[in-house]
Amino acid sequence: MDRFEQRCRENGLKFTPARRVVLEVIEQATDHPDAFEIYRRVGRQHRLTLSTIYRTLNTFAEVGVVVRHDFGDGRGRYEGVRHERHDHLVDVESGKILEFDEAAIGSLVKAVAARLGYRLLDYRLELFAERGLSSP
C-alpha cells in the first residue's frame, strides 16, 4: 500500500481512490485478468469507468507497477509486477495460465541477442501446451 503511494509520489502521480482500488484488485489477483475483468472485480460500488481502468492500467504500466501481457487472444492481460521474472504456459484446452521460471532461458536469450549485435532489453516467452505425457 505504502509502497504504492510511494511509487505514485515518486512519479508525481496523484493518490486517488480509483488507483488504490485498481491496484488492490491487481494485487489480490492470482490470475491474469483483462481490463474488463478488472472492471468487474472493482465492482459497481466504486463507479469506475472502463476508460478509467484503461487509463489507470496504462499509467501503472508506465510507472512499472503492472505489466501488460499478450497471450494472443486479442485483449491485454494485466499482472502486478513481482520481484522474480517468470514466463507463462498457456493450457490451450482450459485457457489456464501457469507460470514458470527457468533461469537458463534468460541467459540463453541474452547470448542470442548479443550474438546478433544487440543488447537485450526484454523478452517474451509463452508456451502453448496441453495436458498429457510428452510425445511428438
Add this chain to the structure above:
Amino acid sequence: MDRFEQRCRENGLKFTPARRVVLEVIEQATDHPDAFEIYRRVGRQHRLTLSTIYRTLNTFAEVGVVVRHDFGDGRGRYEGVRHERHDHLVDVESGKILEFDEAAIGSLVKAVAARLGYRLLDYRLELFAERGLSSP
C-alpha cells in the same frame, strides 16, 4: 506454385486468382507484413478487398501455409511457413525484425513444459533489444 495448388486441393480449397496473388506476395516478402501491407503489395490491378485479404490469410493459416505473428503492435504480421523453426528479435529503435534459430531453446522449453506435466504444442519467443554492446 504447384506446391500451393496441391495444398489447396488437399484441403478442398478452390484455386482462385486471389489466393494465388496473396500467396505470391507472401512468398516474395522478406519481412513480416501486416494485412494492409499485403493489400498494398497486391496492388489495385487485382481488385482484392481487405476483407478478402483477411479471409485468405486466415484460410492459409488454417491450412498451414502462413503463420500469423503478433509482435505487440496491435496488428497481426504474416509470414510464409518455412521449413526451419525460428524466432524473432525486434529492434525497438528501428522496428526491424531479425530472425534467429537457437536449437537449444526448443529443447529447453519442451523440458519445461514436461516438468509442468504438459506436452508442448508450440511456443512464442520474441526478444526486444537495441543495438549496441551488451551490458546490463
Add this chain to the structure above:
DNA sequence: TTACGTGCAAAGCGTTTGCTTATCT
C-alpha cells in the same frame, strides 16, 4: 450446377481520446 469464394458495407471488439467536471495536493 452447386458449393465455395469475393466484394461491399456494416458491425464487432478492445482500446483510446476530447472535453467537462470533480478531486487531490
Add this chain to the structure above:
DNA sequence: AGATAAGCAAACGCTTTGCACGTAA
C-alpha cells in the same frame, strides 16, 4: 488555486461478418 484525474460518449484501428453476386470445379 492549480494541476491532475475521472466520467461520459464518441472515435479509432484492426478484424470479422452478412448478404448478394461471381466463379472454380
